[in-house]
Amino acid sequence: MQQLTQLGKNASAAKYELQKMSESSKNEVLKAAAQALVKKSSFILEENKKDIARGEEKGMHPGLIDRLRLTDERIRGMAQGLMQVADLPDPVGEVMETIERPNGLKIEKRRVPIGVIGIIYESRPNVTADAFGLCFKSGNAVILKGGSDAVCSNMAITKVIRESLKDGGITADAIQLIESTDRAVVQEFVRLKEYVDLLIPRGGAGLIKSVVENSIIPVIETGTGNCHVYVDEYADLEKAMAIIINAKTQRIGVCNACESLVIHEAVKERLLPKLAKALREYQVEIRGDESIQKVIDCIPATEEDYGMEYLDYIISMKTVPSIDKAISHINRYSTRHSEAIVTEKKENAEKFLNEVDAACVYVNASTRFTDGFEFGFGAEIGISTQKLHARGPMGLKELTSYKYAVRGDGQVRP
């Protein structure tokens, strides 16, 4: 059986090797790993079938079975992901700042890898390759704990990548997988502080909460999004329609989908009938407050609705008499992920940008743009909803730390 502390020690040793690697050698390794995934796809698919069979036996929901299933195309997708990461610029080694002190000390603030990153995730096996790619390119060793439903697939993907690392003369311990499906192993993992510098949980709110509450390792919280669109009294209602429909329906199961509409009383009569009709074409259920109910047919919204991340064809609606009330409603219920205002009034736009407390705040655009690719950062490890270290889409830079390199000539402190 794997000992977690041994995995920790292996990763710690690997990190010193990884932090010394040049950008070009890291890119070669990523490309080789991508090729290996495609070359060994029949092995990976065989192993994946075991997970699928177990899932079907257990009566797993067809949607979850689909998330679990690998195909040639999906494996090519993983390989392409690694190739894309190879194409991203390496953040490590960047000189972020130089300071020369009156005593002659030369201080250089230098970007360095974080060290060892732990990723705890649920069923999608592609995360295994994606997380490795981003951690590796940023010079970090990664320890993965995937969902037990996908354990055979994750073991297969990890095995293929580890072999390709070995073939390239690189430490295979750049990627390690916790193979145990015992739930207690997660509780042990989140206490592996001596070896792990950062934990990133990826998955549902329950998983994230459990990691945050039990971990003694620093955690970055990702991905819970109760996102609002606020239609201001000065909104262009055509833009509002397009933005709401897009943010609600373009993909419902994602963290940057709109879950709640906040609407100024002055525009509700003009917008709501048309909007309700359009939303119903997408089978979206509306839950509105009393004032909304006067204008359109809908289910009454409860207090609970305003705090819900539905991830479903449901939207809550709330009317407000002013932008101030809209902002305070949003600041109360938001998960600080992505929030949007639709307005043509510059003053209101700036007020919203300044006063709404979220990672990404939009004026006249869909919340669906909160995404590493859409921001031009390339692939992302997640979207942070906390304020420490990184906020919003987390790319390679956000997987780094820094150190101060100080050069002197014998200086001592007087």
Add this chain to the structure above:
Amino acid sequence: MQQLTQLGKNASAAKYELQKMSESSKNEVLKAAAQALVKKSSFILEENKKDIARGEEKGMHPGLIDRLRLTDERIRGMAQGLMQVADLPDPVGEVMETIERPNGLKIEKRRVPIGVIGIIYESRPNVTADAFGLCFKSGNAVILKGGSDAVCSNMAITKVIRESLKDGGITADAIQLIESTDRAVVQEFVRLKEYVDLLIPRGGAGLIKSVVENSIIPVIETGTGNCHVYVDEYADLEKAMAIIINAKTQRIGVCNACESLVIHEAVKERLLPKLAKALREYQVEIRGDESIQKVIDCIPATEEDYGMEYLDYIISMKTVPSIDKAISHINRYSTRHSEAIVTEKKENAEKFLNEVDAACVYVNASTRFTDGFEFGFGAEIGISTQKLHARGPMGLKELTSYKYAVRGDGQVRP
């Protein structure tokens, strides 16, 4: 009795007011608070006497009584601290990056306050004013939990600052103090995640460990320093002498003091006799490995010694046959605070800078320079020894987060 959740709600409300304040109004408030501390110093000293009396009754160590004691001079020192913070540039609002996307979205990465910061500290009452100053200038509301030994002093300082805020028309809840001296209150505080964005423990290793292990709020670890000086085979031994003496003896109780000397075998015979003599003049006890014992009289060092932060007139010494062994020894025992090499060989200097994993890595300079003022950052809230968010001296910038403000013209995601 104060309800912690009420303090949390007050701070949350205050943060929205603080984040909107201009730099000049914040500076006025800081200056007024500084004046108020001096003006009300007799009140503060009266209250401080109660803490001193209680401490003496309990037979508290004279060193701790001294840390606890306020004087007119120390109160003036606190006031000057606030004036200095007023003079530092305000980091809030800085545009850190702008990105224009092909679809016309304009993304602005903007520096914002973190929100609500909790500080848990031990006996020194001056931290009350210092922490307020830094948090306030960076636009954050602060909730303080000081040591119970200093509770009357902390309450008095907080009261004076709150009154001066009120006089200036600013929310007094920019600073709140947890007045309870019940130990259980800290356990409750570290779970106040709904309202507190960041916790910074300041104090001994025990306090920090307890906060890290129990908090569900993100924590920044500060201040544990097992710092090494490595004297390389290519060292200038005069520089080495000066740096070791300075790093060990200039102030022994601080986190950036040197606790351990690592020395290349090739130079030990030339350096150690002279060094031992000089250290003994400062009453420094030497604990050395066998190879050290052959050259100078000393106490045998145990494995435990290499992991100790003595904060005392003691130094451990370890010989190594190569720079690689020096680096691996340091990476094994270091608390990742401050590490130094003394060498004239550029290649070894660069190797050490690259491969030693610590917040601040020095070539030919004393570890004692790890300090906000010495780095030119001004006052600091602490020295981070973790890799997330901030590393090394934490000034005003490190008390901020960022948000993405995105301006569009109706963009939706295809």
